[in-house]
Amino acid sequence: MPDVVAYxxxxxxxxxxxSGIGVVLDSSEGRTIRIAKWxxxxxxxVAEYVALLEALQCAMTLKATKLHVYSDSQVVVRQMTGEYxxxxxxxYSLNWICRKLARSLDFSISHVRRExxxxxxxxxxxxxxxHLP
Numbered sequence: 001m002p003d004v005v006a007y008x009x010x011x012x013x014x015x016x017x018x019s020g021i022g023v024v025l026d027s028s029e030g031r032t033i034r035i036a037k038w039x040x041x042x043x044x045x046v047a048e049y050v051a052l053l054e055a056l057q058c059a060m061t062l063k064a065t066k067l068h069v070y071s072d073s074q075v076v077v078r079q080m081t082g083e084y085x086x087x088x089x090x091x092y093s094l095n096w097i098c099r100k101l102a103r104s105l106d107f108s109i110s111h112v113r114r115e116x117x118x119x120x121x122x123x124x125x126x127x128x129x130x131h132l133p
Contacts, residue, residue, distance in 0.1 A: 002027035002028045002029045002064050002065075003027070003064065003067075003068075004025055004026065004027050004028070004059045004062060004064040004066065004067045004068075005025070005026045005067075005070070006024065006025045006026075006059065006067060006068070006070070007023070007024045007069075007112070007117050007119060007120040008021070008022070008023050008024075008048070008051035008052050008054070008055050008069055008070070008071050009021070009023075009051055009071070009072060009073075009120035009121045009124045010022075010039075010044065010046070010047025010050055010051040010073070011044060011121070011124045011128065012041075012042055012043060012044050012047050012128070013128055013132075015043050015044050016041050016042055016043040016046075017041060017042075018038075018128050018131060018132060019039045019040060019042040019043075019044075019047040019128060020036065020037060020038050020047070020123075020125065020126070020128040021035070021036070021037050021039055021047055021050050021051035021054055021123075021124050021127065022034075022035065022036055022051065022119070022120040022121060022122065022123025022124035022125070022126075022127065023035040023051055023054050023055050023058065023120060023123065024120050024123070025055060025058055025059070027064070033058060034119070034123060035054055035058070035123065036123035036126050036127040037054065037127050038127045038128065038130065038131045039127075043090075044073075045073070045075055045076070045088070045090075045091055046090060046094065047124070048071065048075070048076045049076055049091060049094035049095065049098060050094070051071075051120070051124065052069060052071065052076055052080070052109075053094065053097060053098055053101070055067070055069055056098060056101040056102060056107075057101070059105060060101065060105070064105060065105065066105060066106040066107075067102075067105045067106070067107050067108075068108045068110070069107075069108070069109040069110070070109075070110055070111075070112040070116070070117060071110075071111065071112065071117070072111065072112055072113065072114045072116075072117045073111075074111055077109050077111040078111075079091070079095055080095070080099065080102070081109060
Protein backbone atom coordinates (compact mmCIF):
# COMPACT_ATOMS: atom_id res chain seq x y z
CA MET A 1 0.00 0.00 0.00
CA PRO A 2 1.88 3.09 -1.21
CA ASP A 3 1.89 6.53 0.32
CA VAL A 4 1.03 9.13 -2.30
CA VAL A 5 1.83 12.82 -2.67
CA ALA A 6 -0.25 14.79 -5.15
CA TYR A 7 0.07 18.24 -6.65
CA UNK A 8 -3.27 19.43 -8.03
CA UNK A 9 -4.44 22.42 -10.01
CA UNK A 10 -7.55 23.44 -11.85
CA UNK A 11 -8.02 26.42 -14.07
CA UNK A 12 -10.38 28.13 -16.42
CA UNK A 13 -9.98 30.74 -19.14
CA UNK A 14 -12.57 33.17 -17.92
CA UNK A 15 -14.59 32.57 -14.83
CA UNK A 16 -16.49 30.52 -15.89
CA UNK A 17 -14.84 29.40 -19.07
CA UNK A 18 -13.10 26.48 -20.76
CA SER A 19 -11.52 24.49 -17.91
CA GLY A 20 -9.02 21.77 -17.21
CA ILE A 21 -7.31 20.00 -14.37
CA GLY A 22 -3.76 18.89 -13.77
CA VAL A 23 -2.68 16.27 -11.25
CA VAL A 24 0.79 14.90 -10.50
CA LEU A 25 0.85 11.87 -8.18
CA ASP A 26 4.09 10.51 -6.78
CA SER A 27 3.91 7.19 -4.92
CA SER A 28 6.36 5.96 -2.31
CA GLU A 29 7.06 3.13 -4.77
CA GLY A 30 8.65 5.63 -7.15
CA ARG A 31 5.78 5.74 -9.63
CA THR A 32 4.64 9.09 -11.06
CA ILE A 33 1.26 9.60 -12.70
CA ARG A 34 0.43 12.77 -14.62
CA ILE A 35 -3.14 13.66 -15.50
CA ALA A 36 -4.37 16.47 -17.76
CA LYS A 37 -8.15 16.52 -18.33
CA TRP A 38 -10.61 18.82 -20.00
CA UNK A 39 -13.64 19.34 -17.75
CA UNK A 40 -15.79 21.61 -19.92
CA UNK A 41 -17.01 25.07 -18.98
CA UNK A 42 -16.52 25.63 -15.24
CA UNK A 43 -15.33 28.28 -12.85
CA UNK A 44 -11.91 28.22 -11.18
CA UNK A 45 -13.05 26.89 -7.81
CA VAL A 46 -14.99 24.03 -9.38
CA ALA A 47 -11.91 23.14 -11.46
CA GLU A 48 -9.73 23.17 -8.32
CA TYR A 49 -12.14 20.79 -6.56
CA VAL A 50 -12.36 18.48 -9.58
CA ALA A 51 -8.54 18.25 -9.56
CA LEU A 52 -8.62 17.29 -5.87
CA LEU A 53 -11.35 14.73 -6.56
CA GLU A 54 -9.22 13.21 -9.35
CA ALA A 55 -6.25 12.90 -6.98
CA LEU A 56 -8.40 11.24 -4.31
CA GLN A 57 -9.89 8.76 -6.79
CA CYS A 58 -6.44 7.95 -8.20
CA ALA A 59 -5.00 7.36 -4.74
CA MET A 60 -7.84 4.98 -3.97
CA THR A 61 -7.30 3.14 -7.27
CA LEU A 62 -3.64 2.75 -6.31
CA LYS A 63 -4.82 1.36 -2.95
CA ALA A 64 -2.93 4.10 -1.14
CA THR A 65 -3.30 4.34 2.61
CA LYS A 66 -1.89 7.85 2.91
CA LEU A 67 -2.36 10.87 0.65
CA HIS A 68 -0.90 14.33 1.07
CA VAL A 69 -2.14 16.94 -1.41
CA TYR A 70 -0.54 20.24 -2.33
CA SER A 71 -2.86 22.81 -3.90
CA ASP A 72 -2.44 26.48 -4.75
CA SER A 73 -6.15 27.09 -4.05
CA GLN A 74 -6.53 28.63 -0.61
CA VAL A 75 -10.31 28.21 -0.83
CA VAL A 76 -10.08 24.44 -1.37
CA VAL A 77 -7.34 23.95 1.24
CA ARG A 78 -9.14 26.01 3.89
CA GLN A 79 -12.49 24.37 3.21
CA MET A 80 -10.98 20.88 3.31
CA THR A 81 -9.18 21.58 6.60
CA GLY A 82 -12.33 23.08 8.13
CA GLU A 83 -10.86 26.56 8.46
CA TYR A 84 -13.57 27.84 6.08
CA UNK A 85 -17.13 26.57 5.91
CA UNK A 86 -18.29 25.68 2.41
CA UNK A 87 -21.38 27.82 1.86
CA UNK A 88 -21.37 27.85 -1.94
CA UNK A 89 -24.13 25.63 -3.36
CA UNK A 90 -22.02 24.93 -6.47
CA UNK A 91 -19.03 23.80 -4.39
CA TYR A 92 -20.87 22.08 -1.55
CA SER A 93 -21.40 18.73 -3.29
CA LEU A 94 -17.79 18.61 -4.53
CA ASN A 95 -16.54 19.45 -1.04
CA TRP A 96 -18.79 16.78 0.48
CA ILE A 97 -17.59 14.08 -1.96
CA CYS A 98 -13.93 14.99 -1.45
CA ARG A 99 -14.29 14.98 2.34
CA LYS A 100 -16.05 11.60 2.20
CA LEU A 101 -13.29 10.05 0.07
CA ALA A 102 -10.58 11.66 2.21
CA ARG A 103 -11.96 9.93 5.31
CA SER A 104 -11.01 6.54 3.86
CA LEU A 105 -7.34 7.60 3.70
CA ASP A 106 -4.78 9.08 6.04
CA PHE A 107 -5.39 12.41 4.29
CA SER A 108 -3.76 15.80 4.61
CA ILE A 109 -3.72 18.90 2.42
CA SER A 110 -1.45 21.94 2.33
CA HIS A 111 -1.40 25.21 0.46
CA VAL A 112 1.55 25.71 -1.86
CA ARG A 113 2.43 28.86 -3.75
CA ARG A 114 1.67 28.77 -7.46
CA GLU A 115 5.35 28.79 -8.41
CA UNK A 116 5.76 25.51 -6.51
CA UNK A 117 2.85 23.92 -8.38
CA UNK A 118 4.03 24.53 -11.93
CA UNK A 119 3.76 20.99 -13.29
CA UNK A 120 0.12 20.57 -12.25
CA UNK A 121 -0.62 24.07 -13.55
CA UNK A 122 0.99 23.24 -16.90
CA UNK A 123 -1.07 20.03 -17.18
CA UNK A 124 -4.32 21.91 -16.45
CA UNK A 125 -3.44 24.62 -18.98
CA UNK A 126 -2.50 22.07 -21.64
CA UNK A 127 -5.86 20.30 -21.20
CA UNK A 128 -7.66 23.60 -21.86
CA UNK A 129 -5.47 24.59 -24.82
CA UNK A 130 -6.14 21.26 -26.58
CA HIS A 131 -9.87 22.09 -26.66
CA LEU A 132 -9.70 25.68 -27.86
CA PRO A 133 -10.68 26.44 -31.45
